[in-house]
Amino acid sequence: MSAVPAPSVSIPYGRQDISEADIAAVVEVLHSDWLTQGPAVPRFEQLLAARTGARHAVAVNSATSALQLVYRALGIGPGSRVWTSPNTFVATASAAALLGAEVDFIDIDPRTLNLCPQRLEERLEAAGRDGTLPDLLVPVHFAGRSCDMAAIGALAKRYGFRVVEDAAHALGAEADGVPVGACRHSDAVVLSFHPVKIVTTGEGGAVLCQDDALATRLQELRSHGITRDPARMPAEPDGAWQYDQLEPGWNFRMTDLQAALGASQLGRLDAFLARRRALAVRYEALLAALALQRPQRDARMRSAWHLYVVQLADAPLRRRVFDALRAAGIGVNVHYRPVYLQPWWRARGFAPGHCPEAERYYAGALSLPLHPRLSESEQNHVVLQLGEALAGLS
Template identity: 60%
Template sequence: MIPYGRQDIRQEDIDAVVDVLKSDFLTQGPQVPAFEQAVAKAAGARHAVAVNSATSALHIACLALGLGPGDLLWTSPITFVASANVGRLCGADVDFVDVDPDTANMCPQALAEKLAAAKAAGRLPKVLIPVHMCGQSCDMAAIGALARDYGVKIVEDASHAIGGSFEGKPVGDCRHSDITVFSFHPVKIVTTAEGGVATTQDADLARRMELFRSHGVTRDPALMEGESEGGWYYQQVELGLNYRMTELQAALGVTQMTRLAEYVDRRNALAERYDAALGNLPLKRPGRLAQARSSFHLYVIRVEAARRRAVFDALRAEGIGVNVHYIPVHTQPYYRRLGFAPGQFPQAEGYYAQAISIPLYHGLTEAAQDQVVAAVEKALA
């Protein structure tokens, strides 16, 4: 089976993790700050806060922005459920903005229309989470301008997009947002086994996220109420969680980050080969924004909706580990119980009905890629 995604683990990664196992620190040591610095540098951000998953990073980002009961979070219906769930975990209500039919990213025009209607109704969102689907940035210039006009905070869900760029600048520099979140799950561009990082240019937001990831506890006298009682002293100043990343995860991330450019270049080269090889087949290839460079976490083809199941099953039967990303969040049973229903976001549902993710990862050989292409051609014949 050729999987749709796969991690790349080398001897230097193994050595780095073994070194941590032999060290004095398995958690809360020097590797987490080193990993944070590597991500901040790559993203062009002043601050990076590492946690145990991208879901945790989204959660503490929303908490740092003050999202809570009575507030509203908007995100894309084409995403993993975590992008919406973090709003619910903060006690907020959740709604969705339909996607652009070409890129499956949040549509700026749909957002503009929804914001205007929400303002008229007196119910604007507090936080907006645009999702950089498949590794390609949303049109953050347009989305950021709209958010500023309406006073909405932005968390970029860039779980797919580390190493990507928008308008020639790295995804994660937060030029058009307050916070950006990356994922380091094994099938992502870079892995820490599990892990997430939130980047920001705002020192206060970074401090708040650092508090929320570790129980809301601090040893910093500047953040305490009253005087410190001694070197042992700490205070809980927020209601936080234990979302800390381990030293083993961070050590893996440090070595992986040294290969970020290599990974993204290889994925783009493979995507270009797919573009050429699939160009004459009856399918739709991934749409591109002229001002963005995707990191190509995923390569999603779209086929006729009536044939998608048959094509998917045929590819699996040929040993091609295809998948579908994603089932629209608003159609999930939990969200249906909140009042959402099929038909509310037609572009998202139309995309889902046609989408198939085909294999794309750093270690995919050209011979294996040609095998994928041949299987796609056979399935469509």
């Protein structure tokens, strides 16, 4: 295989927007007594919970950690069955595989690009007959648009499985007027604060939930499975120094530096969302004359517009347009190759054809630059270059 040098990208598909106030918030922590395990993390958690309507927010060092943490806290382990969408980042599935669970993928609805509730229902009916119902379903709010959680929640009640929403793309999104994160139809919701996401902490993530016992377990597991609460200890402590390890856990803690940045960024969330939405509306108009499929909007699902994904006619055209735009310094990207087509999953028996809609979508998918700092002239340039690439190649 020949190594192709990556051309330099001057307009990235996503990036952070850091203000002087964000920087000042981090510097304040650097001057304080606590770089980690101080007051900034619980403050950020309270702000996250208030914003989303969750009772609890548990901040951690990435969404990947958050997924593993909440799967484990819900009892996922060897022999468990976890189902998710193929149209996601590998972490959604691999966090379950790392715990020893058996993972399967439910095809997407080509209109929403999210896990399809009808396909899910069909698979559940069959699994009910075979005795292979899932323990946990992880719907992914792809590109910032919520899945139909009311439909999924009804199926969860009927078939008795748990639900964790992977909302790494969807902080600030709404479904039927309710913020993503409120856990109306799920056990928990996972957020990511990676720099390309809606708000950033550098690296970072969180689990949102309503249940007090689940929140306590998440807090313990993110910090070695340790408690300092005498009420959680099986016997009277020897003294005030004592902590008890209740089970093996991880160090998935977020630092106070990250939490201070997150709290400051959260204060800018509405401005970020408004800018992303305005750019999405602008793309819709600018792209109307081009031979491609634009994202379909839905009045019920207010997207956070993490990604703006268009679909081209076929894989060879997508490849040529991708290369032409990258050569022109435009950081287009592709989200996502169906997870089960990755080598590790192929080696475990998955093959092309497992989720035909996700494969069809992947063949033509192209993510255009979308982030709060993208200027209108940069956006015009992206559309002009895309139009030229399509005209030159068709």
